[in-house]
Amino acid sequence: SPYVAALAMDGDEMGKWVSGEKTPELLHQLSKNAKRHLEAILKGKGKTKIKRLLTPSYHLQLSETLANFSTWLAEPIVQAFDGQLIYAGGDDVLAMLPSDRAIECAKTLRAIFRGESPETEIRNLPLNVVQTGFVSAGAGYPLMVPGPEADVSVGIAIGHNKAPLQMLVREAQNAEKLAKGRYGRGAVAVSVYKHSGEIIHWGSKWDGAGLKLMEFMQQHANREKDSGKEAPISGRFPYALAGLLEPYTLMDSLPAMHEVIITEFKHVVGQQGAGLDKEKKQALEQLGQQWLEQTKKHLEDFIKLFLVETFINRHQGE
Structure with missing residues (x-):
């Protein structure tokens, strides 16, 4: 095909995760035995919805999940869809892909970021969701990822392979902003730039x-x-x-x-x-x-x- 795609991914509301506004409920962070013991106490005080405290250990774990995704997972996923990773850092990904594989790649990146099993089977890639929020890959141990409470938005720009790369990257980033703005985050937006000059913009919520x-x-x-x-x-x-x-x-x-x-x-x-x-x-x-x-x-x-x-x-x- 003479058409290629630039893909730009960015985490949604990551500032709220860092500030503690989106920290998970404390009971959801505990082992079964600890949860059973503490839940009875919190119920008596009407505090079962109390959130995990914002501590250095929380920020360390959040940083670890983002580093795991960008270091171990983003590149092999992009390569599995015949793409080339340009940049991966934390919740940001920038890549080039065949135009007919970009949307499936975006869906898979999002699934693994959330620690969910992807819809598309990825051949020759040792990547499995051990349990929600954990992925086994080439690290030799289960990798903790941001999990299903986190989400991402993706912008995809499709253009002729003779189009300037800078233009495609810029338009993919603009499409990602469109996914967050027009479609309200947790979405994908696609911009198609035909060789004839016609432009088509489209987007959808992931679910x-x-x-x-x-x-x-x-x-x-x-x-x-x-x-x-x-x-x-x-x-x-x-x-x-x-x-x-x-x-x-x-x-x-x-x-x-x-x-x-x-x-x-x-x-x-x-x-x-x-x-x-x-x-x-x-x-x-x-x-x-x-x-x-x-x-x-x-x-x-x-x-x-x-x-x-x-x-x-x-x-x-x-």
């Missing part, structure tokens, strides 16, 4: 329907290599959908048009998803409804998901 819908499209809109079979979803799907829905982006009251937009979406699914069986069509329609509910104030995000996905995975030569 929203957007990434699930994008994955569904990727699985069912790609023609099987060397099989000669057409994909169940036509390559015209995103353009047909955009043609129908773009006029609605000019309207002031999108929530009032919710049912109309869903009807239009189902119409496009019926026309351009003719290769899907009944169960898969229903699954696509359900994901579409969930995504529309989450983007009802920004219909362009609903539409651009399909345009970004089809560009990344199928039409990269334009």
Whole structure:
């Protein structure tokens, strides 16, 4: 592919973790025996929600989790997705990747930062989540990471391989700011810079329907290599959908048009998803409804998901 991606990751609200505003509850930090003993005492005083004290040992552990991630985990994850790490320090990561692997890499970086099992199986990488918050890697012992209460935002800029590297890096960092601002942190934002000059901006919360819908499209809109079979979803799907829905982006009251937009979406699914069986069509329609509910104030995000996905995975030569 002539397109590459720059990825910029940054931890969310790390200042609050350092200041102690987001310190975990004390009972969640204790062994089972210690918790059992202390919980009874705290219940009697109505203090079960008391937070861990802000001490030097807390800051040492926080620093250790960030150092573990940046020293042991960030680079092998990026390399597993055929990428090149530029910088990793604490909660910051900057990397270059193939454009069609950047989003999966971002999801995996986030999962490991939180000490959760990644959705994507990583081959030839000795990396396992021992238990939530701990990852075994090349260090020879389980590494403590920030854990599931922490989160990150990621910006991805996709551009032609002849585009200036500085521009891609800058736009990835701008996309990361967009993920924190427009999408409210705990999100990924993607900016696509086509060689033709067209620019597409899109983003989604990590746990929203957007990434699930994008994955569904990727699985069912790609023609099987060397099989000669057409994909169940036509390559015209995103353009047909955009043609129908773009006029609605000019309207002031999108929530009032919710049912109309869903009807239009189902119409496009019926026309351009003719290769899907009944169960898969229903699954696509359900994901579409969930995504529309989450983007009802920004219909362009609903539409651009399909345009970004089809560009990344199928039409990269334009």
